[in-house]
Amino acid sequence: MDLFSQQEGLARIELTDGELLVQPHFYCASRCRALFTSLEQLNWQQQAIQMFGKSVMQPRLQFWCGDKPYTYSGLTLPATPWPRILLAIKSEIEQVSGYQFNSVLGNLYRDGQDYMGWHSDDEPELGSCPVIASLSLGQTRRFLMRHKQTGEKHEFALGDGCLLIMAGATQHHWLHQIAKTQRQCEPRINLTFRYIPNQPGDA
Ligand SMILES: O=C(O)CCC(=O)C(=O)O
Numbered sequence: 212m213d214l215f216s217q218q219e220g221l222a223r224i225e226l227t228d229g230e231l232l233v234q235p236h237f238y239c240a241s242r243c244r245a246l247f248t249s250l251e252q253l254n255w256q257q258q259a260i261q262m263f264g265k266s267v268m269q270p271r272l273q274f275w276c277g278d279k280p281y282t283y284s285g286l287t288l289p290a291t292p293w294p295r296i297l298l299a300i301k302s303e304i305e306q307v308s309g310y311q312f313n314s315v316l317g318n319l320y321r322d323g324q325d326y327m328g329w330h331s332d333d334e335p336e337l338g339s340c341p342v343i344a345s346l347s348l349g350q351t352r353r354f355l356m357r358h359k360q361t362g363e364k365h366e367f368a369l370g371d372g373c374l375l376i377m378a379g380a381t382q383h384h385w386l387h388q389i390a391k392t393q394r395q396c397e398p399r400i401n402l403t404f405r406y407i408p409n410q411p412g413d414a
């Protein structure tokens with residue numbers, strides 16, 4: 212699908228059983244470069260997750276911050292203070308989208324061998340219809356979606372400065388991934404802003 216034929220502002224993409232919004236040039240090229248340079252300085256880490264009962268290193272680097280802890284694949288990320296740059300980006304995305312976020316999971320794909328396998332962002336902490344705002348910086352990578360019941364597939368090229376929002380029932384019905392590639396590949400940073408609602412028993 213060609214994201215670049217869309218107009219200015221967030222545009223809706225037709226999706227069976229889900230809601231997708233996209234703004235291919237949410238940030239201009241010079242702002243993207245400046246953001247990439249600052250974000251690279253964060254404390255990126257390669258962390259282990261549990262898969263089929265085994266501990267495996269994630270094939271990418273990760274950065275987390277949020278107002279509440281978040282657990283996925285056996286890895287618990289604690290509540291941590293926000294670096295100023297991430298608060299600024301969060302607030303700009305909130306203004307444009309009208310959604311609120313209180314956490315961000317960042318991914319740093321060092322080269323084409325770094326990837327993220329098929330998954331849905333459907334952890335219980337995210338509530339029943341999670342809204343995920345995903346900002347891409349740096350190298351364009353292929354973002355694939357596959358319908359869990361019908362197998363329908365879509366592919367989007369997520370380029371420098373692209374904002375993609377998944378909402379509604381998307382996480383119930385769709386898986387997504389960033390595939391490996393053999394092509395020459397520069398680093399890419401992706402920030403996924405999330406909202407973790409209050410749980411029963413929270414103070
Ligand atoms: O890198 C991307 O575009 C996707 C990241 C993602 O799916 C996630 O962090 O859950």
Ligand SMILES: [Mn+2]
Nearest residue numbers: 330331332387
């Ligand atoms: Mn995801």
